[in-house]
Amino acid sequence: MVWPALEAALTARGVDARIIWSSGAADAADAAEAAAREGAQVVAVGGDGQIRVVAEGLSRVPGAALGIAPAGRGNDLARHLGLPHDAVALADVLCAGTRRTVDTVDVGGMTVLGNVYAGLDSLSTELINRLRSIGTAAYRLAPVLAALRWRPARFTVTVDGETLDLAAHMVVVANSGDYGHGLRMVPSADVGSGRLEILVVRGDHSKYRLANLMGQARTGAHVGRPEVLVLSGTTVTVAADRPVPVHADGDYLTELPFTAVVRPGTLDVIVPPMP
Numbered sequence: 001m002v003w004p005a006l007e008a009a010l011t012a013r014g015v016d017a018r019i020i021w022s023s024g025a026a027d028a029a030d031a032a033e034a035a036a037r038e039g040a041q042v043v044a045v046g047g048d049g050q051i052r053v054v055a056e057g058l059s060r061v062p063g064a065a066l067g068i069a070p071a072g073r074g075n076d077l078a079r080h081l082g083l084p085h086d087a088v089a090l091a092d093v094l095c096a097g098t099r100r101t102v103d104t105v106d107v108g109g110m111t112v113l114g115n116v117y118a119g120l121d122s123l124s125t126e127l128i129n130r131l132r133s134i135g136t137a138a139y140r141l142a143p144v145l146a147a148l149r150w151r152p153a154r155f156t157v158t159v160d161g162e163t164l165d166l167a168a169h170m171v172v173v174a175n176s177g178d179y180g181h182g183l184r185m186v187p188s189a190d191v192g193s194g195r196l197e198i199l200v201v202r203g204d205h206s207k208y209r210l211a212n213l214m215g216q217a218r219t220g221a222h223v224g225r226p227e228v229l230v231l232s233g234t235t236v237t238v239a240a241d242r243p244v245p246v247h248a249d250g251d252y253l254t255e256l257p258f259t260a261v262v263r264p265g266t267l268d269v270i271v272p273p274m275p
Contacts, residue, residue, distance in 0.1 A: 002087075003045050006069050009091035019045075025053040025251075032057030036064040041270075043094060047072015048114055048179070049251040055267055056111035059104060065268040067094050074250060076178040077114050080191065081271050099268040102191040105175050106261045107246075107253060113191070113267075114249040115179050116260050118238055119170030119201075120150045120210065122247040147210060152203025154241035159198055159233035167203030169210060173236050173260045174199065179250070180217070187220030188230060194264040198231040199223070236260045 003019060010017045020035065022028035032042050032054040044054035044066060051068055058064040070078035070085055081100070084090050105112040117125075152167040174197045177189030189197040201213070205227040216222035223230055238246075239257035246254045 002071060003069070005087035006045070006090060009087045010094065013091060013095050015091075015095065025049075028053045029057035033060050036061040041065070041067055041094070043067035043069050045069040045071050048074055048077050048249040051077055052111065052113050052249040052251070055104065055113050059111050059267055063268075065099050065270055067270045069094075072250070074179065074181045076181065076183075077176055077249070079182070080114075080176045080178040081269060083271065093272050094270060096273065097270040098273050100192070100271045101265045101268050103175055103194060104263045104266045105173070105196065106263055107248065107258055110248075110253065112175065112248045112253075112260070114176040115172055115174045115186070115189075116246060116248045116253065116258065117170060117172040117179075118240070118244045118246045118256055118258075119153065119155075119168060120147060120207070121170045121172065121180075122245045123150060125247045125250060126245065126252070147207050150207055152207070153244055155200070156237075156239045157198065157200060157231075158237040159231050160235055162233075164200070164229075164231075166200070169201040169203050169207060170199075171238050172199040173197075173238065175262070180214075183214065183217040184220035185217050186230070187223060188232070192265075194262065195232050195234055196236055196260060196262050198233065198236055200229040200231070202227040202229065234262050 007017050020031045022031055035042050036058055042058060044051040055066055058066050068078055068083055107116055152169055155168045155171055157164045157171055172186055174186035174189035176191050177186035179185055186197045186199045213222045222228055237259045244256045246256060246258050
């Protein structure tokens with residue numbers, strides 16, 4: 001789905017649609033906030049990262065609702081919310097959909113809608129973002145390239161005051177649980193649960209088993225593997241024994257350590273009407 005097709009579908013419904021180009025994350029958040037304060041219905045057009053920064057701006061405006069037009073490579077949050085990609089169907093949702101109240105995640109004052117992750121997955125994301133020219137194929141090639149130079153880190157994961165110290169390949173703090181262009185990475189996560197689901201892939205198993213694990217992640221079957229731990233809580237702190245980048249919704253966010261806190265019911269999103 002691209003903007004011109006959606007704009008045409010909205011115009012056909014009598015909607016006065018105006019596009020605002022942003023020069024970066026802070027600019028997009030501020031522009032979304034300003035438009036919402038003027039009473040406009042704000043629609044984030046882009047991938048999961050763009051949706052995240054627009055949501056950050058709207059979270060400052062009581063009563064604002066986020067519209068989503070999936071136009072990225074992964075579009076995993078849109079998939080989690082059951083949003084269509086067809087421009088006509090999406091225009092129907094934006095004009096006559098319902099509001100769903102969802103949770104957000106606070107990470108050092110930054111807002112996250114989907115997932116925060118550190119380890120092999122965050123290194124893979126950095127490669128994915130460098131391989132934009134090959135499209136969605138980057139989601140399959142990047143993890144292989146990242147694994148070639150990856151070694152497990154010693155992670156400390158504290159969930160609601162309970163601490164685990166272990167070697168791990170990755171730690172995922174999930175609000176939606178869906179990422180990586182269709183992976184059900186943390187299938188127990190849901191944006192309306194009021195909780196965070198934490199997936200840890202232990203590092204005492206060979207990293208070369210991860211290719212099979214990621215294959216199983218398409219259905220969520222990987223959570224039954226012995227190297228996978230799934231925890232649940234509302235406040236999560238993640239640290240490691242060496243520098244590891246932290247990514248959220250496809251973009252670089254910060255470095256370890258970080259603390260993620262769920263903020264239940266803090267944002268409304270426009271979704272398809274209930275059947």
